[in-house]
Amino acid sequence: MSERDDLLEALTAHRGFLRHTVHGITDEQARQRLTVSELTLGGLIKHVARTEKGWADFVVDGPQTMAMTEDSYAEHADGFVLREDETLEGVLAEYEKIAARTDELVRTWDLDATQPLPEAPWFPPNATRSARRVFVHIVGETAQHAGHADILRETLDGQKTMG
Amino acid sequence: MDEKTQILTILESARQSLSRMFADVTEEQARATPTASALCLGGILKHVTYGETIWVDFIVEGEKVDDLDRYAASFRMEPGETVGGLLDEYAAAAKRTEEVIAGLPDLDTAYELPEAPWYPPGAAWNAREVLLHLLHETAQHAGHADIIKESLGAR
Numbered sequence: 001m002s003e004r005d006d007l008l009e010a011l012t013a014h015r016g017f018l019r020h021t022v023h024g025i026t027d028e029q030a031r032q033r034l035t036v037s038e039l040t041l042g043g044l045i046k047h048v049a050r051t052e053k054g055w056a057d058f059v060v061d062g063p064q065t066m067a068m069t070e071d072s073y074a075e076h077a078d079g080f081v082l083r084e085d086e087t088l089e090g091v092l093a094e095y096e097k098i099a100a101r102t103d104e105l106v107r108t109w110d111l112d113a114t115q116p117l118p119e120a121p122w123f124p125p126n127a128t129r130s131a132r133r134v135f136v137h138i139v140g141e142t143a144q145h146a147g148h149a150d151i152l153r154e155t156l157d158g159q160k161t162m163g
Numbered sequence: 164m165d166e167k168t169q170i171l172t173i174l175e176s177a178r179q180s181l182s183r184m185f186a187d188v189t190e191e192q193a194r195a196t197p198t199a200s201a202l203c204l205g206g207i208l209k210h211v212t213y214g215e216t217i218w219v220d221f222i223v224e225g226e227k228v229d230d231l232d233r234y235a236a237s238f239r240m241e242p243g244e245t246v247g248g249l250l251d252e253y254a255a256a257a258k259r260t261e262e263v264i265a266g267l268p269d270l271d272t273a274y275e276l277p278e279a280p281w282y283p284p285g286a287a288w289n290a291r292e293v294l295l296h297l298l299h300e301t302a303q304h305a306g307h308a309d310i311i312k313e314s315l316g317a318r
Protein backbone atom coordinates (compact mmCIF):
# COMPACT_ATOMS: atom_id res chain seq x y z
CA MET A 1 0.00 0.00 0.00
CA SER A 2 1.22 3.47 -0.81
CA GLU A 3 1.29 6.43 1.54
CA ARG A 4 -1.80 7.83 -0.22
CA ASP A 5 -3.68 4.55 0.33
CA ASP A 6 -2.69 4.57 4.01
CA LEU A 7 -3.98 8.12 4.47
CA LEU A 8 -7.23 7.33 2.65
CA GLU A 9 -7.74 4.23 4.77
CA ALA A 10 -7.17 6.19 7.99
CA LEU A 11 -9.51 9.02 6.98
CA THR A 12 -12.26 6.61 5.91
CA ALA A 13 -11.97 4.53 9.07
CA HIS A 14 -12.07 7.49 11.42
CA ARG A 15 -14.91 9.28 9.70
CA GLY A 16 -16.73 5.95 10.04
CA PHE A 17 -16.18 5.86 13.82
CA LEU A 18 -17.69 9.33 14.07
CA ARG A 19 -20.66 8.51 11.82
CA HIS A 20 -21.30 5.39 13.90
CA THR A 21 -22.04 7.60 16.93
CA VAL A 22 -25.13 9.08 15.22
CA HIS A 23 -26.36 5.83 13.68
CA GLY A 24 -30.12 5.46 14.14
CA ILE A 25 -30.76 8.59 16.22
CA THR A 26 -33.42 11.21 15.55
CA ASP A 27 -32.85 14.90 14.73
CA GLU A 28 -34.17 15.72 18.17
CA GLN A 29 -31.61 13.43 19.81
CA ALA A 30 -28.91 14.93 17.58
CA ARG A 31 -29.75 18.36 19.05
CA GLN A 32 -30.04 17.16 22.65
CA ARG A 33 -27.52 18.33 25.22
CA LEU A 34 -26.57 15.14 27.08
CA THR A 35 -23.73 16.01 29.46
CA VAL A 36 -22.38 19.07 31.22
CA SER A 37 -20.66 19.84 27.90
CA GLU A 38 -22.55 22.01 25.42
CA LEU A 39 -21.60 19.65 22.61
CA THR A 40 -24.31 17.73 20.79
CA LEU A 41 -24.02 14.77 18.40
CA GLY A 42 -25.46 16.64 15.41
CA GLY A 43 -23.33 19.68 16.17
CA LEU A 44 -20.19 17.56 16.26
CA ILE A 45 -20.85 16.07 12.80
CA LYS A 46 -21.43 19.54 11.40
CA HIS A 47 -18.33 20.97 13.05
CA VAL A 48 -16.02 18.14 11.94
CA ALA A 49 -17.33 18.36 8.37
CA ARG A 50 -16.78 22.12 8.23
CA THR A 51 -13.33 21.85 9.75
CA GLU A 52 -12.36 19.22 7.18
CA LYS A 53 -13.63 21.47 4.40
CA GLY A 54 -11.66 24.40 5.84
CA TRP A 55 -8.43 22.42 5.80
CA ALA A 56 -9.06 21.06 2.29
CA ASP A 57 -9.67 24.63 1.06
CA PHE A 58 -6.41 25.65 2.74
CA VAL A 59 -4.46 22.92 0.90
CA VAL A 60 -5.75 24.19 -2.44
CA ASP A 61 -6.09 27.95 -1.93
CA GLY A 62 -3.88 28.85 1.03
CA PRO A 63 -4.36 30.97 4.12
CA GLN A 64 -6.93 33.45 2.82
CA THR A 65 -9.49 30.63 3.18
CA MET A 66 -8.90 30.70 6.94
CA ALA A 67 -9.06 34.45 7.50
CA MET A 68 -10.77 35.16 10.82
CA THR A 69 -13.52 37.77 10.57
CA GLU A 70 -16.60 38.47 12.68
CA ASP A 71 -18.58 36.41 10.20
CA SER A 72 -16.26 33.44 10.46
CA TYR A 73 -16.34 33.53 14.28
CA ALA A 74 -20.14 33.44 14.14
CA GLU A 75 -19.95 30.63 11.60
CA HIS A 76 -17.58 28.72 13.88
CA ALA A 77 -20.03 28.91 16.79
CA ASP A 78 -22.94 27.97 14.50
CA GLY A 79 -20.88 25.00 13.30
CA PHE A 80 -21.38 23.25 16.65
CA VAL A 81 -25.18 23.50 16.51
CA LEU A 82 -27.66 21.47 14.44
CA ARG A 83 -30.22 24.20 13.77
CA GLU A 84 -33.98 23.63 13.63
CA ASP A 85 -33.89 24.13 9.85
CA GLU A 86 -31.18 21.46 9.45
CA THR A 87 -31.41 17.69 9.64
CA LEU A 88 -28.93 15.01 10.63
CA GLU A 89 -29.42 13.39 7.23
CA GLY A 90 -28.58 16.72 5.59
CA VAL A 91 -25.36 17.30 7.52
CA LEU A 92 -24.29 13.68 6.96
CA ALA A 93 -24.84 14.09 3.20
CA GLU A 94 -22.80 17.31 3.27
CA TYR A 95 -20.07 15.52 5.24
CA GLU A 96 -19.96 12.78 2.61
CA LYS A 97 -19.49 15.34 -0.17
CA ILE A 98 -16.73 17.10 1.75
CA ALA A 99 -15.04 13.76 2.45
CA ALA A 100 -15.16 12.77 -1.25
CA ARG A 101 -13.41 16.00 -2.20
CA THR A 102 -10.71 15.59 0.48
CA ASP A 103 -10.17 11.99 -0.63
CA GLU A 104 -9.68 13.16 -4.22
CA LEU A 105 -7.02 15.60 -2.98
CA VAL A 106 -5.32 12.85 -0.98
CA ARG A 107 -5.20 10.77 -4.18
CA THR A 108 -3.88 13.50 -6.45
CA TRP A 109 -2.35 16.48 -4.62
CA ASP A 110 1.42 16.78 -4.08
CA LEU A 111 1.68 15.71 -0.42
CA ASP A 112 4.85 17.78 0.02
CA ALA A 113 3.28 21.00 -1.34
CA THR A 114 3.10 23.59 1.45
CA GLN A 115 0.93 26.63 2.16
CA PRO A 116 1.72 29.39 4.65
CA LEU A 117 -0.48 29.34 7.76
CA PRO A 118 -2.47 32.50 8.43
CA GLU A 119 -1.21 34.97 11.02
CA ALA A 120 -2.93 33.95 14.26
CA PRO A 121 -1.94 33.81 17.92
CA TRP A 122 -2.34 30.02 17.91
CA PHE A 123 0.02 29.42 14.97
CA PRO A 124 3.79 30.00 15.10
CA PRO A 125 4.82 33.02 12.98
CA ASN A 126 5.81 32.27 9.36
CA ALA A 127 4.84 28.60 9.73
CA THR A 128 3.83 26.48 6.76
CA ARG A 129 1.87 23.25 6.51
CA SER A 130 2.33 20.52 3.94
CA ALA A 131 -0.70 18.81 2.42
CA ARG A 132 0.46 15.60 4.15
CA ARG A 133 0.45 17.26 7.54
CA VAL A 134 -3.00 18.73 6.94
CA PHE A 135 -4.43 15.32 6.02
CA VAL A 136 -2.88 13.66 9.09
CA HIS A 137 -4.18 16.53 11.21
CA ILE A 138 -7.73 15.88 9.93
CA VAL A 139 -7.41 12.26 11.18
CA GLY A 140 -6.50 13.53 14.67
CA GLU A 141 -9.17 16.23 14.74
CA THR A 142 -11.88 13.79 13.60
CA ALA A 143 -10.78 11.22 16.18
CA GLN A 144 -10.83 13.67 19.08
CA HIS A 145 -14.36 14.79 18.23
CA ALA A 146 -15.36 11.14 17.73
CA GLY A 147 -14.20 10.70 21.33
CA HIS A 148 -16.56 13.47 22.45
CA ALA A 149 -19.34 11.86 20.43
CA ASP A 150 -18.64 8.41 21.96
CA ILE A 151 -19.42 9.68 25.45
CA LEU A 152 -22.48 11.63 24.29
CA ARG A 153 -23.88 8.55 22.54
CA GLU A 154 -23.15 6.28 25.48
CA THR A 155 -25.00 8.80 27.66
CA LEU A 156 -27.96 8.77 25.27
CA ASP A 157 -28.55 5.02 25.02
CA GLY A 158 -25.47 3.08 26.12
CA GLN A 159 -24.08 2.47 22.62
CA LYS A 160 -20.29 2.11 22.79
CA THR A 161 -17.72 2.43 20.03
CA MET A 162 -14.41 1.52 21.58
CA GLY A 163 -13.05 0.47 24.94
CA MET B 164 10.38 18.29 7.40
CA ASP B 165 10.26 14.66 6.29
CA GLU B 166 7.22 12.40 6.51
CA LYS B 167 8.35 10.72 9.75
CA THR B 168 8.87 14.05 11.49
CA GLN B 169 5.53 15.38 10.29
CA ILE B 170 3.56 12.41 11.60
CA LEU B 171 5.53 12.28 14.87
CA THR B 172 4.98 16.02 15.40
CA ILE B 173 1.21 15.61 15.14
CA LEU B 174 1.25 12.53 17.38
CA GLU B 175 3.28 14.44 19.97
CA SER B 176 0.84 17.32 19.89
CA ALA B 177 -2.04 14.88 20.51
CA ARG B 178 -0.09 13.35 23.44
CA GLN B 179 0.60 16.81 24.85
CA SER B 180 -3.03 17.86 24.71
CA LEU B 181 -3.94 14.69 26.64
CA SER B 182 -1.10 15.03 29.19
CA ARG B 183 -1.82 18.73 29.80
CA MET B 184 -5.31 17.82 31.02
CA PHE B 185 -3.75 16.20 34.09
CA ALA B 186 -2.03 19.37 35.34
CA ASP B 187 -4.84 20.14 37.81
CA VAL B 188 -6.39 16.69 38.33
CA THR B 189 -6.28 15.12 41.80
CA GLU B 190 -5.69 11.39 42.41
CA GLU B 191 -9.33 11.07 43.38
CA GLN B 192 -10.54 12.83 40.22
CA ALA B 193 -8.26 10.61 38.10
CA ARG B 194 -10.19 7.56 39.37
CA ALA B 195 -13.68 9.06 39.15
CA THR B 196 -16.23 7.97 36.52
CA PRO B 197 -18.62 10.95 36.31
CA THR B 198 -20.22 10.07 32.93
CA ALA B 199 -22.20 7.15 31.51
CA SER B 200 -18.88 5.69 30.40
CA ALA B 201 -16.88 3.33 32.62
CA LEU B 202 -13.74 5.28 31.72
CA CYS B 203 -11.78 7.38 34.22
CA LEU B 204 -9.07 9.90 33.35
CA GLY B 205 -6.22 7.86 34.87
CA GLY B 206 -7.42 4.74 33.05
CA ILE B 207 -7.38 6.61 29.74
CA LEU B 208 -3.79 7.74 30.32
CA LYS B 209 -2.75 4.22 31.26
CA HIS B 210 -4.56 2.72 28.28
CA VAL B 211 -3.01 5.02 25.66
CA THR B 212 0.41 4.26 27.16
CA TYR B 213 -0.33 0.54 26.88
CA GLY B 214 -1.61 0.94 23.31
CA GLU B 215 1.45 2.88 22.21
CA THR B 216 3.77 0.33 23.84
CA ILE B 217 2.24 -2.77 22.27
CA TRP B 218 1.92 -1.19 18.81
CA VAL B 219 5.58 -0.16 18.86
CA ASP B 220 6.41 -3.71 19.99
CA PHE B 221 4.63 -4.80 16.79
CA ILE B 222 6.85 -2.53 14.68
CA VAL B 223 9.98 -3.83 16.42
CA GLU B 224 9.07 -7.52 16.52
CA GLY B 225 6.90 -7.80 13.42
CA GLU B 226 4.35 -9.73 15.41
CA LYS B 227 1.27 -8.60 17.32
CA VAL B 228 0.41 -10.39 20.54
CA ASP B 229 -3.00 -9.50 21.96
CA ASP B 230 -3.43 -10.22 25.66
CA LEU B 231 -7.04 -9.48 26.59
CA ASP B 232 -6.38 -9.47 30.34
CA ARG B 233 -3.63 -6.88 29.94
CA TYR B 234 -5.93 -4.93 27.64
CA ALA B 235 -8.77 -4.88 30.20
CA ALA B 236 -6.38 -4.04 33.04
CA SER B 237 -4.97 -1.11 31.05
CA PHE B 238 -8.18 0.89 31.64
CA ARG B 239 -7.98 0.57 35.45
CA MET B 240 -5.90 2.59 37.89
CA GLU B 241 -4.62 0.18 40.54
CA PRO B 242 -4.08 1.10 44.21
CA GLY B 243 -0.64 2.65 44.49
CA GLU B 244 -0.61 4.02 40.95
CA THR B 245 -0.44 7.81 40.72
CA VAL B 246 -1.11 10.37 38.02
CA GLY B 247 2.54 11.47 38.20
CA GLY B 248 3.74 7.89 37.75
CA LEU B 249 1.41 7.29 34.79
CA LEU B 250 2.54 10.54 33.13
CA ASP B 251 6.19 9.45 33.48
CA GLU B 252 5.39 6.08 31.93
CA TYR B 253 3.56 7.80 29.09
CA ALA B 254 6.52 10.07 28.42
CA ALA B 255 8.86 7.06 28.43
CA ALA B 256 6.65 5.19 25.93
CA ALA B 257 6.60 8.28 23.68
CA LYS B 258 10.39 8.59 23.80
CA ARG B 259 10.74 4.95 22.79
CA THR B 260 8.36 5.45 19.85
CA GLU B 261 10.45 8.38 18.61
CA GLU B 262 13.65 6.30 18.87
CA VAL B 263 12.19 3.26 17.12
CA ILE B 264 10.73 5.33 14.26
CA ALA B 265 13.97 7.32 13.88
CA GLY B 266 15.79 3.99 13.43
CA LEU B 267 13.54 2.73 10.59
CA PRO B 268 14.71 3.19 6.99
CA ASP B 269 11.13 4.13 5.99
CA LEU B 270 7.54 3.60 7.13
CA ASP B 271 6.61 1.10 4.43
CA THR B 272 7.53 -2.33 5.79
CA ALA B 273 4.30 -4.16 6.64
CA TYR B 274 3.77 -7.13 8.92
CA GLU B 275 0.72 -9.35 9.13
CA LEU B 276 -1.78 -8.82 11.92
CA PRO B 277 -3.03 -11.93 13.72
CA GLU B 278 -6.35 -13.54 12.89
CA ALA B 279 -8.87 -11.89 15.21
CA PRO B 280 -12.44 -10.66 14.84
CA TRP B 281 -11.26 -7.06 15.39
CA TYR B 282 -8.79 -7.09 12.46
CA PRO B 283 -9.76 -7.48 8.81
CA PRO B 284 -8.80 -10.99 7.57
CA GLY B 285 -5.31 -11.11 6.09
CA ALA B 286 -4.52 -7.51 7.08
CA ALA B 287 -0.92 -6.33 7.24
CA TRP B 288 0.12 -2.97 8.69
CA ASN B 289 3.21 -0.88 8.09
CA ALA B 290 4.70 1.66 10.52
CA ARG B 291 2.74 4.53 8.92
CA GLU B 292 -0.55 2.72 9.56
CA VAL B 293 0.52 2.03 13.13
CA LEU B 294 1.38 5.71 13.71
CA LEU B 295 -1.92 6.87 12.20
CA HIS B 296 -3.69 4.33 14.42
CA LEU B 297 -1.85 5.68 17.49
CA LEU B 298 -2.80 9.23 16.53
CA HIS B 299 -6.42 8.16 16.26
CA GLU B 300 -6.35 6.25 19.58
CA THR B 301 -4.68 9.13 21.39
CA ALA B 302 -6.99 11.80 19.96
CA GLN B 303 -10.19 9.79 20.39
CA HIS B 304 -9.38 8.95 24.01
CA ALA B 305 -8.43 12.62 24.56
CA GLY B 306 -11.95 13.39 23.37
CA HIS B 307 -13.34 11.00 26.01
CA ALA B 308 -11.10 12.70 28.58
CA ASP B 309 -12.37 16.17 27.56
CA ILE B 310 -15.96 15.28 28.45
CA ILE B 311 -15.03 13.30 31.58
CA LYS B 312 -12.94 16.19 32.87
CA GLU B 313 -15.64 18.74 32.12
CA SER B 314 -18.11 16.48 33.97
CA LEU B 315 -15.84 16.53 37.03
CA GLY B 316 -16.19 20.28 37.16
CA ALA B 317 -12.39 20.37 37.04
CA ARG B 318 -12.06 22.61 34.03
